Each structure stands twice: as C-alpha cells, then as structure tokens.
Amino acid sequence: MAKKITDKDGKTYVQVKPWYxxxxxxxxxxxxxxxxxxxxxxxxxxxxxxxSGSNTQTTSPSKITxxxxxxxxxxxxxxxxxYSNDDWDKADVKVNKVTVYKLxxxxxxxxxxxxxxxxxxxxxxxxxxxxxxDISIYPQQGTAVIGSEQEDAIGESWDGxxxxxxxxxxEVYIPIKDLNNPSSISDIRFKFSANDQDMDSDHDYDLTxxxxxx
Numbered sequence: 612m613a614k615k616i617t618d619k620d621g622k623t624y625v626q627v628k629p630w631y632x633x634x635x636x637x638x639x640x641x642x643x644x645x646x647x648x649x650x651x652x653x654x655x656x657x658x659x660x661x662x663s664g665s666n667t668q669t670t671s672p673s674k675i676t677x678x679x680x681x682x683x684x685x686x687x688x689x690x691x692x693x694y695s696n697d698d699w700d701k702a703d704v705k706v707n708k709v710t711v712y713k714l715x716x717x718x719x720x721x722x723x724x725x726x727x728x729x730x731x732x733x734x735x736x737x738x739x740x741x742x743x744x745d746i747s748i749y750p751q752q753g754t755a756v757i758g759s760e761q762e763d764a765i766g767e768s769w770d771g772x773x774x775x776x777x778x779x780x781x782e783v784y785i786p787i788k789d790l791n792n793p794s795s796i797s798d799i800r801f802k803f804s805a806n807d808q809d810m811d812s813d814h815d816y817d818l819t820x821x822x823x824x825x
Contacts, residue, residue: 675712677733677784678765683715688793690822699814701746701807702773705739706820707780711793720786724763732790734799736764736783736820742773745808753803753816755785757796762786764803772808797822 673684687710694706717729734755740748749771753764762785769781790796799820806813 675733675735677786678767682712682718682733685713685715686793687712692820692822694818694820696816696818698816699805699812701742701744701812701814702748702805703741703743704748704750704816704818706801706818707737707739709737709799709820709822710735711790711796711822713790713793722763722786728788730786730788732787732793734785734787734796736785736801737780738783739778739780740770740773741778742775744775745772746805747772747808748803748805750783750801750803750816751781753783753801755802756800757785757787760788762788764801 673687675682675684689708689710691708692706696704712733712735714730714732717731719727720730721727734757736750738750740750742748751764751766751768751770755762755764764783764785766782766784769779773779785799785801799818799822801816801818801820803816804813805816
C-alpha cells in the first residue's frame with residue numbers, strides 16, 4: 612500500500628515505491644534472462660550441427676537439367692581450364708571449364724546408341740567456338756573417354772552450322788556410369804568432327820583435357 616506524507620504546509624503526497632523494489636519487475640527480468648540463455652544455447656547447437664559436415668565433399672542438394680530431364684545432384688566440382696585448340700584453321704575451339712556432377716542416386720539413362728543403363732554422374736563442358744569460315748561443327752555429337760568408359764555427348768542444340776566470324780558458346784554433357792566423387796576424374800579425351808560448309812575440307816578433333824585434382 613502506498614505511504615502518504617504531509618508536509619509543513621499541510622499538503623499531502625503519496626510516496627511512490629522505487630521501481631527496483633517492485634516484485635513484478637524482477638519477475639520480468641528473470642524471465643527475460645532465461646529466454647536469452649535458451650536462445651543462445653539453441654544457436655550454439657545449430658552451429659555445431661552444421662559444422663559437423665564441413666569437412667565432407669557433399670554440398671546442399673541441387674538439380675541440373677540435361678536433355679530436358681531433371682537430376683538431383685549430391686556434390687559437384689568445377690575445373691577452370693582455358694583450353695584452346697586451333698589445329699584446324701577454320702575454327703578456334705575453347706573449353707573454358709569442366710564441371711563434374713555426382714548425382715544423388717543412380718538414374719536410368721536412355722542412350723541413343725547403347726539403350727538404357729544406370730548412371731551416377733555427368734561431366735559438363737563449357738565450350739566456345741569461333742568460326743574462321745562457314746563451318747559445320749558437332750561437339751554435341753562427340754564421344755568422350757573417361758578411364759575405361761566411353762560415352763556419347765548430349766545437350767540442347769547450339770552447335771552445327773556456324774558462319775564466318777560468328778562465335779558461339781554452349782554446354783556439352785557426358786553421362787558417367789561409375790563415379791565415386793567429383794574429384795575422382797583426372798582427364799577426359801573428347802572427340803568430335805567438323806567440316807567446311809562447302810565440303811572442301813573437314814577435321815576430326817581429339818582433345819585431351821587434364822583436370823587439376825589438387
């Protein structure tokens with residue numbers, strides 16, 4: 612109950628109790644402290660959980676689309692190559708980078724030449740081709756050798772006829788049957804053909820792409 616005080620002039624005042632002497636203030640303070648302790652503890656738990664997998668090679672699940680089909684990806688690794696080839700004077704061919712995808716599970720793949728079989732990954736070649744004449748060039752119809760495995764390349768059409776002075780960039784995908792992880796591939800042999808649109812000359816490309824596994 613508030614205490615009343617009368618001064619020498621007869622005026623009456625109500626003495627207000629200081630805030631720190633009010634019991635309900637301290638109840639609120641205790642509740643706030645307990646809430647903050649609980650929040651900090653939960654934050655530490657979440658950090659230790661996410662850090663437990665920091666040394667593994669897996670990444671957050673993602674998805675790639677190859678030839679209009681979707682594939683869930685477990686992990687991937689990208690190699691910057693800046694590889695160039697000017698063996699044929701009609702074209703400058705570059706492989707800018709190579710990405711190796713380890714799929715989240717085996718997927719059934721329908722190959723145009725070998726029928727259906729299970730795959731565990733893809734290799735993606737990012738390529739640029741500059742024509743020094745009117746040419747027809749077909750990296751998406753090429754073949755790749757990875758170890759003892761030979762596979763046909765696929766992808767959405769961007770190659771074919773390229774006229775003199777035109778530069779085109781696109782992706783070539785190579786399915787992989789056996790793949791332990793994205794770092795397990797050291798080199799790729801990639802072969803495809805090209806010809807002059809007038810059929811005066813042709814060329815067979817045979818590229819060896821060395822990947823850095825450091």
